[in-house]
Amino acid sequence: MRLVSWVGGNDLDAAEAKIDQPGAIAATLASASFEGLHLLYSYPEKRVANYLSWLSSQYALPLVKRRAELASPIDFHDIYLAADALLADLAQASSDPIAVLLSPGTPAMQAVWILLGKTKYPVTFYQATLEQGVQQVDIPFEIAAEFVPKRDQQLLHLSVGQVSASAAFNDIITQNPLMETLKRQATVLAVRDVPVLIYGETGTGKELFATAIHNASLRKDRAFVPVNCGAIPQELIDSVFFGHVKGAFTGAVNNHDGVFKQADGGTLFLDEFGELPLNVQVRLLRVLQSGEVTPVGASKPIKVDVRIIAATNRDLLQEVAAGRFREDLFYRIAVGVLKLPPLRERSGDISLLAETLLSGIYSTLSDAEHKKLSADAKNLILKQPWRGNIRELQSTLLRASLWATGNKITGADIQQALFSMPDSKSGILDRDVSQGIDIQELMSEMVQHYIPRALAEAKDNKTRAAELLGLKNYQTLNNWIEKYNVK
Structure with a gap:
């Protein structure tokens, strides 16, 4: 069996003795036997070369590396092309079974592995965690065995809850009084062109609100650029934010516009804003104060006109008090503040959202038989805590709709689609x-x-x-x- 994986940050840190744990790849090699290792990576060549040298000294097995040119670590298009090409080459070269290690990399990389492994290639999934160790993973659902490229993109968008670029306030489905108030407040903020900070747990709709604010603003005809601050490797943050010039560092073969330049005249959405390291917060504050960015390797700054919408699931005031977030940056961003409630606190909305999301699933999967939720399915949905909020509800409905055999989605279908998360x-x-x-x-x-x-x-x-x-x-x-x- 051949093991396939992305190289993750923890794997590199383990080789550089920055953490005590061995990293997911090394831990998996230590606990199971494989005949070869195939690694995808997008980190700088020098770090990866050092890691591979360290790994080879620990484990004697054939090792093949493949660099993936990614626009960002969460760019689904580039991740999909790299992962699909690797699995296709392995499947064509040999009939030996393939194992995919899910743990390293970003959530986008994990989502693509699962979709490819459940639709195109017969693979075995592994994961490695500190709590549970290395385990073979059973993904408890099946997607259509016949693979159609267009359908893969549709399922990919559904599985990650991707927000439409044309999202508007009418797309925020609610009959909850608090949510209606938040929509009205967001409508006011949209036309004021002030920075906005959106609080909320994962999956509560922060990006949907941000996109709707942009599309109702005076900047609606310019770019809306979303960035997941928690998914950028620290050594690439300056390049991602501010850009770089050709030759600025090894691998900089062309000039690259950072996200501030890409969003010039429009809106920059900084998701997972609370994950930014302190040293990056200082540089970001300087840009917001001056309205200028200096690409890596450049000698002159560039003027930019960008509206910032930031989102976080952290209490930034507590982060400020603990010294983990700059107070001056907080007050620079926290002009218009929206705090989105978790789904469990949105009384009257869960059933409405379930029906709406299910309708959206079937409109996307246009050749699928439309099925309704049975009474016991609705009751089970209402009893769930939905820790992943709307995103978890949508992915659960998607899984249930894919394998429900009758003309209704039953409580048993929903139960089977739920993940039993450790409490x-x-x-x-x-x-x-x-x-x-x-x-x-x-x-x-x-x-x-x-x-x-x-x-x-x-x-x-x-x-x-x-x-x-x-x-x-x-x-x-x-x-x-x-x-x-x-x-």
Whole structure:
């Protein structure tokens, strides 16, 4: 069996002794036997060469490397072309089985591996984590066995919840009063041309709001450039943001416009804004203050006119207090602030969104039989915490729609489509105390999560809900609701 993988940042760090763990690739080689290793990479040649030398000294097996020219580590088009070409060459060269290691690389790389491995190539999936070690992974669904290139792009867009470039406020489906208020506020911000900061958990629709704001703004006819700040290798951040000139560094064979230049006159959407390292925050602040960027290797700055919309799932005020985020940059960006609620707090929206998303799935997969959600499927959907929010709901509906055999999607179909994620104490008991914690906030988080679920299960009977929560009586429940401001 031949092992295929992207080279990830942790793999390189392990070879450079920056972390104590061996990295996913080395850990997998240590725990399972393979006849060859085929690696894709987009990191600088020198770092990769050092890593491969280190890896070869640890494991004696044939090793083949292949450089992938990616516009960015999250560019689905380039990732798809590189991964598909490698798997096609391996399948043509030999009938030996192929194993794909999912762990290294960006989520976009992992999504492409899964789609290719479930549609075009018979592969075995592996993953390596610190908690579970190296495991063979069973991806519990099947996509159409007959592969059609156009359909692959449609499934790819659906699987990652890609936002349409023409998204507008009407595309934000809701009947929840808080969400309606946020839409009105976002409409006001759109025409004011001020920086916007959008808070929200993963999958709550931050990019959808950002795109809608841009499309309703005076900049709507200019570029909207999204960037995932958490997915850029640190050594490439300056080049990605500010561009570079030919010959600025090894591999810079052409001039390259950074995202600030690409978004000149338009909007730059900085997703995962809270992931930026402090040294990058300083350079970003300087650009926002001066309106100028200097490409790597250039001697003169370039003027740019860019509107910034930033998004994060972190509490940036806490990050500022902890010294992990610059206060001056925070106040430069946090002019218009929108805080998107998680799906579990959007009362009245879950069923509406499920029906709307399912309709969108079938309109994209135009030759698929349209199926409705059964009553037990709807009930199961309403009971889920949806930690991944709308993105998780959409991907679950997509999986269920692909394998449901009748004219309805049943509760069993939904149950099969759900991923059973490790609870990890809901993140409550594994916080790093050395970084400081707010125990009252953690208590509030627990209470606000479980009391609404107990009330829903008890059909708003407070006596029964108190019993489900182990409380003495409904008066105690009322006290907790009041103390922790449970909605």
